Amino acid sequence: MQLIRGLHNLVQISSASVVTIGAFDGLHLGHQAILNRVKQLAEAANAVPTVVLFEPQPSEYFAPDQAPARLSRFRDKVELLMSYGIQRIVCLRFNQQIQNMTPVEFVSRVLVEGLKTQHLIVGDDFRFGANREGDFALLQQLAPQSGFIVEDTPTTEVHGERVSSTRIRELLLSGDCAQAKQLLSRDFSIQGHVGKGRQLGRTIGVPTANVALRRRRSPLHGVFAVRVLVAGEWHQGVANIGVKPTVGAEPIPSLEAHLFNFDQDIYGQAITVVFLTKLRDEQAFSSFAELQQQIARDQQAARDYFVNEFKVIE
Template identity: 50%
Template sequence: MQLVRGLHNLRPEHRGCVATIGNFDGVHRGHQAILARLRERAAELGVPSCVVIFEPQPREFFAPQTAPVRLSRLRDKLELLAAAGVDRVLCLAFNRRLRELSAAEFVRRVLLEGLGVQHLEVGDDFRFGCDRAGDFAFLQQAGQTHGFTVEEASTIEVDGVRVSSTGVRDALTAADFARVESLLGRPFQIAGRVLHGQKLGRQLGTPTANIQLKRCRVPLTGVYLVSIELAGVQQPGVANIGVRPSVKSDGQAHLEVYLLDFAGDLYGQHLSVTFKHKLRDEQRFASLDALKAAIAADVAAARAYWHQPRADQPLE
């Protein structure tokens, strides 16, 4: 998959495509349906498929403190789009200049002059341009004027409820990971590189992998049962994700994973952590001894969970 960052990096060879536009946060089953249709139309027309995304996401630009927490970082999103068979991603910097583009100017500069769009696939709630003046009807009219077709993506429902990134966030908040998986079409994961940390886990008898998050906010916090794939084998573990209130904290979210019965050097590896079940909320303990006792209880609960027979048990 080819990544193009910014309109200024578009070249004549990038013109002529089937495109869709959106945040695609989490690349859930609704997004996947749009991408499947995008691939079909691209094959019919014999042109590449292109996904246009924004960085930061528009709501993060307008209200960074109250914008919805991301389900996936940009890197994760690009990997998911590539896995979905997308040929090209155009990533536009959402800044004041882009924010002030009228809907007509967005169509002219991005869709016509930049991409030479032949067909556009968009969600039923898509809005664009200054003050969100552009909508599906506007795109249809523009398509008739400029010679490209526009198709409204069908809504995907699970148990009668429309699939959305908001729905995934709500399911994560409720720690309903079965629901999360049904909405995403895959288990929920957070990926990152293992860094050197404070090594407090070693002092507490549970050495942990400190996984770099590269995000200010995370879509879930607490203590969870997780698994990590290493050399093709699923390794069960316990993870704490949050600000670590019981130790000296920098106020940033951290992800620390203790793998059951594992010995090895994970520093520098890029790992994907799959979340299975929530044990408890993150909490502040009065002493390291109290924290150590809580961790021991978490590990015991993890062993009991992984070793009980279940129909969905993924590990031996």
């Protein structure tokens, strides 16, 4: 797999590409259908299946405080795109240069000269170039003279509703992990490295693995039954994701997971937390003792879930 960062590094590309462009946040079923089409066309044309991403995402560049919560970080996207057979990922920094590029210049410099595009697949609502003046109709006009074919993406529906990152965010925020799983074709998960928190859990016999989310906002909040992957082994547990209002609200959300029957030092290790079902919303308690009692109830609720609803896959 080839990862190319920045406009100036497009000179590294010497082979023809079949290209799609987008945020690909979450890599859901709709995205997967697009990637399958990209791979199919690339194989037929002896070209490289290529995905173009922007960092930051345009919505984050223009309105960072209002941008939607990310379902997947850049690193997560790269790993997922590789797993779906994409051989080239181009990450363009969304900055003033990209913002001010005219649609014609974008087609010429990025699609033709840079990517050597043979086939381009984008949504019919795709907008690009300065002031978002470029659209699918313009691409249809420019494509023949530029030497590539453009087609719009198929619509993927589940239960009569369009699959989208927005829909998945709504489901996660409401705690519907099962429906989100359907649209993602996998359980929603968060990866990160374990760091040292306040270590309050240890004082009450409930040590937690603390993971900094490294994002402005989280796509889900509350207490969940989870599976956690540590050093290649799966463990059951319970996790809280939020600002921990009882022990002093934090400015940005964090994730802490308690693993059942687990007593190892995993500081600095990468873990994956898989969210299975929501147990309750995060809430402020009047005392630490009251919080401690609720934690015990959360643990029991999670254990009951695993006994009644879930079998661990070894």
